[in-house]
Amino acid sequence: MTPMPSASRPTHSPTGSLTGSPTRSPAWLVVALACAGQFLVVLDVSVVNVALPSMRAELDMSVSGLQWVVNAYAIAFAGFMLLGGRAGDLYGRKRMFLVGLALFTLASLAGGLAQDDWQLLLARAAQGLGAAVLAPSTLTIVTSAVPEGAARARAIATWTAVGAGGGAAGGLVGGVLVDLLSWRWVLLINVPVGAVVLAGALALLPESRVGDRRRLDLPGALLVTAGLATVAYGISRTEAEGWTAAAALGPLAAGLASIALFLVVEARTAAPLMPLGLLRRRSVSSANVAMLLCGSAMFSMWYFMTLYAQNVLGYTPLEAGLALMPSSLAIVLGSKLAPRLMRVLGARTVAALGAVTATAGFGWQSTMTADGAYVTAIMLPGVLMMLGAGLSATPLASLATAGAAPGEAGLVSGLVNTSRTMGGSLGLAVLSTLAAGRTAGRHTPEALTAGYALAFRTGAVVLALALVLMLVWLPRRAKQPGPANVPGQDGPGADLMPPTLARAEERP
Numbered sequence: 001m002t003p004m005p006s007a008s009r010p011t012h013s014p015t016g017s018l019t020g021s022p023t024r025s026p027a028w029l030v031v032a033l034a035c036a037g038q039f040l041v042v043l044d045v046s047v048v049n050v051a052l053p054s055m056r057a058e059l060d061m062s063v064s065g066l067q068w069v070v071n072a073y074a075i076a077f078a079g080f081m082l083l084g085g086r087a088g089d090l091y092g093r094k095r096m097f098l099v100g101l102a103l104f105t106l107a108s109l110a111g112g113l114a115q116d117d118w119q120l121l122l123a124r125a126a127q128g129l130g131a132a133v134l135a136p137s138t139l140t141i142v143t144s145a146v147p148e149g150a151a152r153a154r155a156i157a158t159w160t161a162v163g164a165g166g167g168a169a170g171g172l173v174g175g176v177l178v179d180l181l182s183w184r185w186v187l188l189i190n191v192p193v194g195a196v197v198l199a200g201a202l203a204l205l206p207e208s209r210v211g212d213r214r215r216l217d218l219p220g221a222l223l224v225t226a227g228l229a230t231v232a233y234g235i236s237r238t239e240a241e242g243w244t245a246a247a248a249l250g251p252l253a254a255g256l257a258s259i260a261l262f263l264v265v266e267a268r269t270a271a272p273l274m275p276l277g278l279l280r281r282r283s284v285s286s287a288n289v290a291m292l293l294c295g296s297a298m299f300s301m302w303y304f305m306t307l308y309a310q311n312v313l314g315y316t317p318l319e320a321g322l323a324l325m326p327s328s329l330a331i332v333l334g335s336k337l338a339p340r341l342m343r344v345l346g347a348r349t350v351a352a353l354g355a356v357t358a359t360a361g362f363g364w365q366s367t368m369t370a371d372g373a374y375v376t377a378i379m380l381p382g383v384l385m386m387l388g389a390g391l392s393a394t395p396l397a398s399l400a401t402a403g404a405a406p407g408e409a410g411l412v413s414g415l416v417n418t419s420r421t422m423g424g425s426l427g428l429a430v431l432s433t434l435a436a437g438r439t440a441g442r443h444t445p446e447a448l449t450a451g452y453a454l455a456f457r458t459g460a461v462v463l464a465l466a467l468v469l470m471l472v473w474l475p476r477r478a479k480q481p482g483p484a485n486v487p488g489q490d491g492p493g494a495d496l497m498p499p500t501l502a503r504a505e506e507r508p
Contacts, residue, residue, distance in 0.1 A: 029204055030145040035162040036197045037101055038138040040190060041131040042163045044073065044108075046170025046328075048124075049306040050317040051183035058183065059117045063439075064236050067432040070303055071232055071425050072121045076128025077135075078421035079225025082273050082414050085136030087216055093137040093144065094207040098198065100134025103127075105194030112188035123187070136414065144208045171302070171328060175321025220265050220273035227258030228422055232429040274415065284412060286473040287400035290351065291416055292423035293466035294396070297459035298358060298389045299424025300431045301327075304452045305365075305382060312370055312445045312452070313377070323374060327382035334390020347395035347402075348474045354395070355467040358388025362460035366453045370445040388463075393420075399474055427462070431455040 048055075048069055056066050088096040104127055111123030142159050177185040234251030241247040266272040279285045302324070309320040334354065341350045361384030368377050397416045435451035442448075 027145045029200075030206065031142050031158060033197060033201050033205055034097075034138040034141040034145075035159050036193075037097060037134050037201070038159060038163050039166040040101075040104065040194065040197070041135045041138075042166035043170050043173065044104075044127060044131065044190065046167050046302055047174040047177075047186045048073075049302045050171055050174040050310070050320045051178050051186045052303070052306060053310045054178055054183035054317065055120065059114070059120060061117045063436050064432065065117060065121075067236065067303070067428050068121050069124055071428055072124040073128040073131070074299070074421055074425045074428075075225060075229050075232065076125045077132050078418050078425060079228055080129055080132035080221050081136060081418050081421070083216060083218065083221040084133040085140075085414050086273070087133065088137040088140060090216070092207050093140050094201065094205045096133050097137040097141065097201055097205065100130045100132070100137070101194055101198050101201065102130070104130030104134055105191055105198065106130075108187045108190035108194065112184040112191070140208070141205060145206065167328065167331065169328070171306070171321035171324040172318075173321070175316070175318035178317035215271060217265075217269055217271055217273040220262055220269065223258050223262035223265060224273070227255045227262060228425060230255030230258060232425055235426070235429040235433055238433055274418075278412060278415070282473070283399050283402050283475050284415070286469065286475070287396045288415055288419040290466050290470050290474065291393075291396050291400070292419040293462055293469065294355065294358070294389070294392055295420035295423035296427025296430070297362065297462045297466075298385065299421075300428045300455065300459065301362075301382070301385050301389075303428060304431070304435070304455050305378065308368065308449070308452050309378060311443075312448050313372065313374075323378050324382060326379050327386040330383040331386040331390040334387045334392075335394060336390075338391050338394035341391070342395055342398065346476050347399050348470060348476050351392045351395040351399070351474065352467055352470045354388045354390070354392030355463055355470060356388070357391060358385050359460050359463040359467065361385030361388060362456050362463060366457035366460060368449055368453050368456070370449045402475070427459075431458060434458055 052066055052069060055061060055069060056063075061069075084096060084100065107123045107126035107130055111120055111127065114120035114123055139159055173189075174186045177183075177189060230251050232255075234248050234253075234255055237245070237248040237251060243249075263276065266274050266276055279288070305324060305327070306320055309315040309323055310317065315323060338350055338354070341353070345353070361381045364381035364384065372378070400416045401412045432455070435455045438451040438454045439447045
């Protein structure tokens with residue numbers, strides 16, 4: 001493999017453009033540090049899943065409250081991701097990398113030491129905020145450090161593979177830590193790793209930014225995050241109170257009002273977090289709605305599969321992590337296949353193929369029983385679900401970013417990631433509420449299985465709706481963007497999923 005050249009340390013002209021001067025940091029080391037940050041962010045999305053039963057037992061958490069261990073992280077991550085990316089563009093990618101990683105590491109320490117459920121949930125939200133500041137800078141640091149061409153393509157492919165590997169390794173890493181130590185170490189392990197990466201980044205990462213410093217859309221980020229969290233809380237309250245109770249209707253109304261106010265702010269502010277004009281484009285709006293629907297079902301898969309494996313089938317945390325490894329590898333395989341299939345079949349067809357595959361997996365999983373065999377109750381349906389997720393993510397992101405102007409590509413790809421994560425947060429709230437309602441407070445294997453099966457059955461219906469939307473609304477093919485349109489190079493977003501790999505493989 002041809003070695004990567006040394007990174008350059010950018011300086012700024014009065015107009016905010018970048019120039020470079022030599023620095024001692026080799027490009028491979030810069031890429032390695034950025035990838036380490038990305039690995040931590042993606043790992044923490046999945047690593048806690050196998051620890052959920054242990055967390056609930058020690059902290060005496062309710063079934064409905066358990067979803068917030070996942071959702072507190074996801075909602076903060078989704079709500080502040082675009083703001084974090086924009087802050088990196090304007091105030092320096094290295095600076096935001098350091099701020100985000102420091103917050104993420106301290107929040108991990110607080111979560112690992114939590115003595116009450118509210119302390120754990122607050123720490124998870126702070127982790128999500130740190131991840132939202134950190135993650136968008138990782139890809140832009142990579143693309144700034146490596147010259148355009150084959151070397152950059154390899155660097156982007158490495159970044160994407162590390163992210164996919166973090167998601168795939170989460171279940172296994174979490175299982176090992178919970179079995180050998182305790183659930184606390186799925187969070188505490190971030191502290192020494194984060195400290196090492198922080199020290200290396202402080203000493204070796206070059207600084208870069210694009211554009212003059214100006215006001216960030218903090219009100220927009222706060223409104224959309226608060227709205228999403230409040231709606232999710234209102235949905236979770238319906239299980240105990242009912243859909244017509246004030247305890248549920250109040251948060252739902254407040255959350256929807258906050259989201260409506262967010263749209264008003266975005267329409268009026270000079271530098272909006274989410275320019276609403278982008279949504280007038282068919283490719284952007286249709287792909288984001290499809291990603292939101294797909295995310296609402298697929299994001300919940302790991303949550304329910306882990307609970308089913310441990311609470312019903314009696315797996316240990318390590319056994320549950322190992323049981324889900326084929327599913328984790330399937331999403332990597334789907335992500336690798338998607339760009340190749342897109343050249344032959346077109347983006348819309350591949351996205352639809354992914355939705356069909358995932359729907360079949362969800363339907364199969366909904367037939368689970370309290371004494372299911374591993375191959376037919378976990379492995380095969382799990383592989384179908386995650387293979388479909390991998391196949392659909394890349395073409396949807398490609399369609400969303402098709403034809404984006406150089407200054408919009410990062411923003412649009414950031415919107416795709418935000419849509420997927422927001423959809424996942426709301427989907428988890430809805431599906432968890434449905435599952436808890438079906439069990440009716442009973443915790444027998446049969447009752448729990450019935451609740452989990454209902455969640456997967458509902459997910460299959462949502463994916464079927466997404467499939468219809470794809471066939472009717474999505475453009476047939478994505479235009480091939482030029483080099484300036486690589487997601488994450490410009491603007492406040494960065495792909496956290498395999499779309500970047502598709503770009504890397506399509507480049508000469």
